[in-house]
Amino acid sequence: xxxxxxxxxxxxxxxxxxxxxxxxxxxxxxxxxxxxxxxxxxxxxxxxxxxxxxxxxxxxxxxxxxxxxxxxxxxxxxxxxxxxxxxxxxxxxxxxxxxxxxxxxxxxxxxxxxxxxxxxxxxxxxxxxxxxxxxxxxxxxxxxxxxxxxxxxxxxxxxxxxxxxxxxxxxxxxxxxxxxxxxxxxxxxxxxxxxxxxxxxxxxxxxxx
Amino acid sequence: xxxxxxxxxxxxxxxxxxxxxxxxxxxxxxxxxxxxxxxxxxxxxxxxxxxxxxxxxxxxxxxxxxxxxxxxxxxxxxxxxxxxxxxxxxxxxxxxxxxxxxxxxxxxxxxxxxxxxxxxxxxxxxxxxxxxxxxxxxxxxxxxxxxxxxxxxxxxxxxxxxxxxxxxxxxxxxxxxxxxxxxxxxxxxxxxxxxxxxxxxxxxxxxxxxxxxxxxxxxxxxxxxxxxxxxxxxxxxxxxxxxxxxxxxxxxxxxxxxxxxxxxxxxxxxxxxxxxxxxxxxxxxxxxxxxxxxxxxxxxxxxxxxxxxxxxxxxxxxxxxxxxxxxxxxxxxxxxxxxxxxxxxxxxxxxxxxxxxxxxxxxxxxxxxxxxxxxxxxxxxxxxxxxxxxxxxxxxxxxxxxxxxxxxxxxxxxxxxxxxxxxxxxxxxxxxxxxxxxxxxxxxxxxxxxxxxxxxxxxxxxxxxxxxxxxxxxxxxxxxxxxxxxxxxxxxxxxxxxxxxxxxxxxxxxxxxxxxxxxxxxxxxxxxxxxxxxxxxxxxxxxxxxxxxxxxxxxxxxxxxxxxxxxxxxxxxxxxxxxxxxxxxxxxxxxxxxxxxxxxxxxxxxxxxxxxxxxxxxxxxxx
Numbered sequence: 001x002x003x004x005x006x007x008x009x010x011x012x013x014x015x016x017x018x019x020x021x022x023x024x025x026x027x028x029x030x031x032x033x034x035x036x037x038x039x040x041x042x043x044x045x046x047x048x049x050x051x052x053x054x055x056x057x058x059x060x061x062x063x064x065x066x067x068x069x070x071x072x073x074x075x076x077x078x079x080x081x082x083x084x085x086x087x088x089x090x091x092x093x094x095x096x097x098x099x100x101x102x103x104x105x106x107x108x109x110x111x112x113x114x115x116x117x118x119x120x121x122x123x124x125x126x127x128x129x130x131x132x133x134x135x136x137x138x139x140x141x142x143x144x145x146x147x148x149x150x151x152x153x154x155x156x157x158x159x160x161x162x163x164x165x166x167x168x169x170x171x172x173x174x175x176x177x178x179x180x181x182x183x184x185x186x187x188x189x190x191x192x193x194x195x196x197x198x199x200x201x202x203x204x205x206x207x208x209x
Numbered sequence: 210x211x212x213x214x215x216x217x218x219x220x221x222x223x224x225x226x227x228x229x230x231x232x233x234x235x236x237x238x239x240x241x242x243x244x245x246x247x248x249x250x251x252x253x254x255x256x257x258x259x260x261x262x263x264x265x266x267x268x269x270x271x272x273x274x275x276x277x278x279x280x281x282x283x284x285x286x287x288x289x290x291x292x293x294x295x296x297x298x299x300x301x302x303x304x305x306x307x308x309x310x311x312x313x314x315x316x317x318x319x320x321x322x323x324x325x326x327x328x329x330x331x332x333x334x335x336x337x338x339x340x341x342x343x344x345x346x347x348x349x350x351x352x353x354x355x356x357x358x359x360x361x362x363x364x365x366x367x368x369x370x371x372x373x374x375x376x377x378x379x380x381x382x383x384x385x386x387x388x389x390x391x392x393x394x395x396x397x398x399x400x401x402x403x404x405x406x407x408x409x410x411x412x413x414x415x416x417x418x419x420x421x422x423x424x425x426x427x428x429x430x431x432x433x434x435x436x437x438x439x440x441x442x443x444x445x446x447x448x449x450x451x452x453x454x455x456x457x458x459x460x461x462x463x464x465x466x467x468x469x470x471x472x473x474x475x476x477x478x479x480x481x482x483x484x485x486x487x488x489x490x491x492x493x494x495x496x497x498x499x500x501x502x503x504x505x506x507x508x509x510x511x512x513x514x515x516x517x518x519x520x521x522x523x524x525x526x527x528x529x530x531x532x533x534x535x536x537x538x539x540x541x542x543x544x545x546x547x548x549x550x551x552x553x554x555x556x557x558x559x560x561x562x563x564x565x566x567x568x569x570x571x572x573x574x575x576x577x578x579x580x581x582x583x584x585x586x587x588x589x590x591x592x593x594x595x596x597x598x599x600x601x602x603x604x605x606x607x608x609x610x611x612x613x614x615x616x617x618x619x620x621x622x623x624x625x626x627x628x629x630x631x632x633x634x635x636x637x638x639x640x641x642x643x644x645x646x647x648x649x650x651x652x653x654x655x656x657x658x659x660x661x662x663x664x665x666x667x668x669x670x671x672x673x674x675x676x677x678x679x680x681x682x683x684x685x686x687x688x689x690x691x692x693x694x695x696x697x698x699x700x701x702x703x704x705x706x707x708x709x710x711x712x713x714x715x716x717x718x719x720x721x722x723x724x725x726x727x728x729x730x731x732x733x734x735x736x737x738x739x740x741x742x743x744x745x746x747x748x749x750x751x752x753x754x755x756x757x758x759x760x761x762x763x764x765x766x767x768x769x770x771x772x773x774x775x776x777x778x779x780x781x782x783x784x785x786x787x788x789x790x791x792x793x794x795x796x797x798x799x800x801x802x803x804x805x806x807x808x809x810x811x812x813x814x815x816x817x818x819x820x821x822x823x824x825x826x827x828x829x830x831x832x
Contacts, residue, residue, distance in 0.1 A: 021387070025312040029383040032413055036375060040417035043454075047421065047436070047447055056443030134434055138442035141434035145424070160807075167808045176810065 009173065012096040017182035018199040019175050030183040034190050041194050044146045045201055052144035052206075060137050063206035075118045076195065079154075080113035083192040086185045093181055101181070105165055108188065112158050119151050131178045143202070150198055153191050160184050193204040213318025228761040230314035231721055233800070235321050236300035236616060242325050243292030249332070250284035251683060254678055258640070262673035266659040269581045271569055274657035276341035276359065280332075282345030286329040286459070287370060290601050294466045295324075295377055295540065295610045300616050301454045302381065302676040304712035305399045307390025307730060309723045312383035315806075320377040320821065322769035325813040328368025330776055334362035343653060346456065349437035349448035352426060354817040358780055361752050362424045364778040368512060369769070371416055371423070373393075378412030381405050391750040392730035398489070399734075400476075400548045401485060403490050404469025407497040408462050414501065422451035431779055453504035461500040464596065465493060467604030468535060473559045475717070477707050482734060487540040492531035492538075499528045518577035521749075525575035532568060535562060552626030556607035559634050560599060567595030570645065585655075588648025594641045596817045606686070614704040619697050620716045625689040636678025643668045711736040714747045717764035722756045724751075725821055756816040764806050771799030 013019045018027050088105035088119045123144070126132040134144045161184050168177050219224070226234060256277050260268045269277065301312055311317050334340040341359035343351035385406045389398070398406075404629045428434040435441035437448060461715055476483040483489060500602070505513060505521040539561060549555065570592040574580055583589060607630070611620045647668045652659060657663050703713040711728060712719075714736040728747035732738050775795025782788035 024387050025383050028386055029313060031377050032382050034415045036379070036417050039414050040421060043421040043451060047425065047451075050444060050447055056441045134428075134432070135440075137436040138444070141436050141443075143427065145428065145434070148305065153656045156665065163804065163807055177813070182576065196709045199419070 005175065012173075013175075016092070016094065016114050017176055018179075020179075021177035023175065026179045026183055030186055034186065036056065037190060041146075041149070041197070043083065044149055045197065048142040048146045048202065051138040054139050054142075055137040058189070060139070061132050062139070063202075064208075066126055066130050066132055066133035066180045067203050067206040068136055069203065069207060071118065071122055072199055075115055078111050078115040078118065079192050079195050080090075082115070084100045085111065090182060090185050093173065096173060098158070099174075102165055103170065105181075106163055107160055108179060109161055109165075112154055112161075113190075116151065116154055116158070129164055136199070147198060150194055151192065153187075153194070157184070157188050161188070172191045221459075222329060226753045227766055228318075229765045230310075230318045230759050230761055232299045232311050232314070232317060233301050233616070233718060233721070235317050236298075238321050239292045239299060239327075239618070240285060242321075242328065243289055243296055244565070246284050246332075247290075247293065249684070250289050250601030251279055251680065253281035253284065255680055257281060258673040258676040259670050260657065261659070263670065264659050264666055266658055267788055268726070269657070271657045272342065273800055275303075275344075277656055279344050279347075279359075279363075280335075280419050281342065283367070285329075286345060286463070288324075288331070289337075290463050290597070292324055292328075293605045294408075294463060294601075295320075295374075297401075297470065297605075297612060298377075298408075298466060299382060300612055301389075301712055302405045303403050304615070304715065304719060304723060306385060306388065306393055307711050307724060307728050307735075308388040309727075309756065310759065311380050312387060314381045316380050316694070317764065318762065319765035319768060320373040320380065322765045323376070323772070324370040325373075326366070326769040326773040327373065330369060330686050330773055331362050331366030331719050334359050334366075336513050337362075344451055346666050347426070347448075349426065349429075349445040355447075356790060359778045360426070361430055361686045366432065368419060368420065368423045368427065369772050369776060372772075373769075374412055375416045375830060378409040378416070380483040380714075381600050385409075390724075390727045390730050393735070396487065397730055397733045399464070399469075400472035400486070400489055400493075401469035401495055404465045404472075407493050410464045411458045411462050411465070411497050411500060415455045418428055419455035421521055422448055422455065425451070427779065431783060446511060449508055450504070452503075453507045455755035458497075458500045460593075461496055463601045465496065467601045468493065470604045470608040470611070471539065473710070474553045474557040474611060475542040476709055476734070477611075478549045478551055478557075479543050480549075480707050481542055481546040482709075482737075483538070484541035484544075485534070486733060488534055489538055492534040493763035495531040496528060496537055499524060499531070502607065503528065504543060504577055505575075506537065506580075509577045510576075510584045515577075520579040522575050526572055528829075529568060529572055532813060536565060543798035549707075551610075552621070552623055552630060553611040555609040555627065555630045556603045556610075559630070559631055559768065560603045560607075563595060563599030563603065563637070567592060570595065571721045581771075583648065584706050585653055586648035587644045587652045590654050591644035591648060595665070596645070598637055598641070603770040606630070609686075613693070614700045614717045614748045615712055617694070618699055619693055620704055621693050621698055621808055622689050622784075624694070627683055629686045629689065629740045632678050632685065634673045635680035636680075636682060639675025639678060640677070643671050644679055645673070653828075662676060673701045692730065703736075709734040711735055711747065722758060722816060725756075727751050753818055753821060756821070758816060759813045760811055762806075762811070764802050767802040768806075771797070771802060772794050774798060 016023075018024050025194045051058075055062065085104050085107040089108060092098075092100040092104060134141050135141055164177070164180055164184055173181075226238060229235060229238075257274070260266050260274060282582075289785065299311070299317065303309070327438060331341075333392065337358065339357035339359045341352075341363035343355055343359070343360060343363075349359065352363075383400060414526065425434070425436040427446065428832060429436050429438065429443075432549070435443045437443045437445045439445065472483055472489060490832070497760075502524045503521055504831050505517060506525045509518050509521075539557075543558075550558075559576070570588070574583055575591055590618055610621050610626050613757070647665060648654075652665055700717055701707075701816070702716055704717060705713075708714075714728065715724060726749035728735065729750035731748075740743075775798075776792070778788050778792025778795055780788070781794055
């Protein structure tokens with residue numbers, strides 16, 4: 001099967017993300033990359049746990065003073081839903097329905113952007129209400145590094161998905177861009193999984209002290 | 210391919226190498242860049258040995274000595290040994306599995322240029338205010354106190370080159386999983402390919418902790434965070450853990466490919482199948498697995514407590530078992546074989562006792578209680594030079610001689626090769642054997658001078674004399690390389706006469722598409738099997754058809770250049786007005802280049818069947 005070939009609903013292969021050798025390589029390579037990313041975030045989590053509530057003096061705010069469940073819960077819901085919408089997008093990609101794929105990807109981007117806005121507000125709030133900054137304590141450094149790395153991944157993922165949507169808006173699906181959409185959605189799921197751990201380790205465990 | 214054979218001008222060749230995505234040319238780039246840094250690291254080693262040749266020497270100052278020893282270790286590990294290992298992986302592994310290129314040719318090029326710019330950035334520290342001076346391990350308590358920009362060069366440079374290594378690792382993994390020729394099952398893969406596979410997995414899981422560690426260091430030194438600032442709640446032990454969670458697998462990342470090269474050499478020059486192939490595969494995988502379980506043996510004296518120390522001590526000693534399996538398999542491969550003592554074989558035979566000596570001291574150091582005595586002494590220096598030089602560097606020299614004809618189409622001179630070998634072997638043992646005893650007598654490592662009358666004079670002088678032997682050996686090798694390339698006597702597919710694996714079944718150097726038709730692999734040592742049945746080449750597994758090849762690209766160079774520029778911005782951001790601007794500019798170049806790569810379709814091109822039929826530089830492979 002050729003990457004540039006034109007397809008219809010009937011001729012579209014069952015697994016377009018793995019139909020060519022280049023696609024198979026991209027698919028597997030991206031899984032390996034996510035393996036490396038897992039270790040990267042595991043390391044950041046370990047650093048955060050080692051430095052949680054490590055502050056220079058008693059007048060610094062600690063995890064239990066800072067974190068509030070409603071905000072973190074809203075962010076979690078936004079990101080979890082965006083993962084679901086990206087699943088729908090890939091469902092339509094596999095069914096060769098480009099328009100619906102774009103629609104669901106658009107929703108994914110909107111939810112991801114809303115998450116990012118909440119996160120920026122959250123950081124702003126911590127800095128101004130608690131003086132909890134990147135440089136105020138080791139706790140602050142570890143918190144902003146862990147959650148910030150995740151936020152950076154979200155921002156990169158948004159830019160990536162938008163680029164793919166705009167670049168391919170005129171020409172529809174083929175076996176050259178289908179794997180690109182697929183690995184972008186894999187990346188988006190990965191970001192979501194990392195957030196589940198952040199919600200648990202940073203926010204829930206932060207509430208219990 | 211008539212245009213391909215034409216003599217090209219210097220500019221065209223340069224542009225070709227700047228944009229190449231061909232694994233064989235990238236291998237040559239790695240070999241040249243790695244070789245250059247190897248000589249640089251060697252010069253730094255000579256400075257160390259000159260300074261320590263006599264007591265109370267003032268050849269270099271104490272501060273400069275710290276910079277030299279830091280750069281010697283950092284350069285040799287990250288900028289010499291790793292890229293040279295990558296050179297052989299790139300040159301040989303795709304040929305061994307019968308592939309036309311790696312899975313991601315573009316990323317292969319990106320990996321090289323990231324490594325290259327990272328290495329150049331690190332070494333520019335010599336001219337821009339001083340090199341890093343906290344040792345190659347750059348422990349945070351030292352690194353945070355260092356006043357020059359040296360540590361910043363270290364953290365940023367390694368971050369850039371580390372990204373390149375990670376990309377290379379993923380690339381090799383996918384290549385081996387997805388692109389093996391028909392019939393090439395996992396248990397028919399040559400040992401060097403197996404070693405590449407396990408090494409790449411180690412790279413994938415070991416480099417991210419280093420990435421994080423370096424980020425923390427960068428943030429602390431350049432952006433005011435407090436990870437290692439104890440007064441603000443930080444903890445310097447975090448760096449030690451992150452560094453060694455990376456650092457210990459790193460030594461297996463270096464030694465496993467060395468084991469792979471030696472496995473090939475023992476089989477070829479004993480004219481025998483590798484003894485215990487399955488157990489060799491098992492041992493390689495087991496070493497890779499255990500390599501992640503032992504990092505805290507570098508931290509026995511940090512104070513983790515007796516239980517942690519005991520667990521890590523036992524895990525460390527366990528690695529001696531799979532390594533022992535390998536040693537015996539190599540010896541049994543030679544047993545009863547018809548051995549030819551060529552230059553690569555000499556290195557391989559010398560490797561066994563040298564490496565075993567390093568392994569024995571390794572088990573000694575693994576006993577946590579005894580390690581309190583050895584720690585930070587020259588005993589440790591002797592140990593790791595026995596395994597790294599006696600293992601890795603020997604393998605790099607052996608591999609260079611073995612694969613030179615496959616990479617360049619001409620053989621290195623055997624006589625000069627043997628001169629190199631004997632000089633280096635003698636010099637190596639002269640330099641490092643005595644250091645065991647210097648260490649046991651109490652000489653601490655990383656010390657810039659020592660006093661007379663403590664019984665350390667003779668040992669240090671002998672050690673320094675040995676270093677001169679190794680320097681001469683390297684010069685002889687360089688002369689050999691120049692002479693060989695000037696003469697340029699072309700050789701055939703299988704210049705050693707006893708090649709066993711697929712790379713020896715095709716021309717030296719191979720055409721840029723490697724295999725006109727993918728070969729059919731019928732067992733371990735695929736080419737040897739065919740030869741034993743009287744054939745002079747592989748049976749093709751497919752009819753002659755169009756071959757799909759990737760396009761060259763300049764984008765990898767630009768992406769890497771952007772990070773190189775951004776690193777200067779990050780470093781000078783706090784003290785200059787232009788730093789932030791340069792940081793943003795550099796990142797814009799990198800991200801812009803990535804954006805261009807993303808939106809510009811790159812389908813590659815096809816070599817047409819008719820052109821392949823005209824091309825008669827293959828011998829014997831006919832449909």
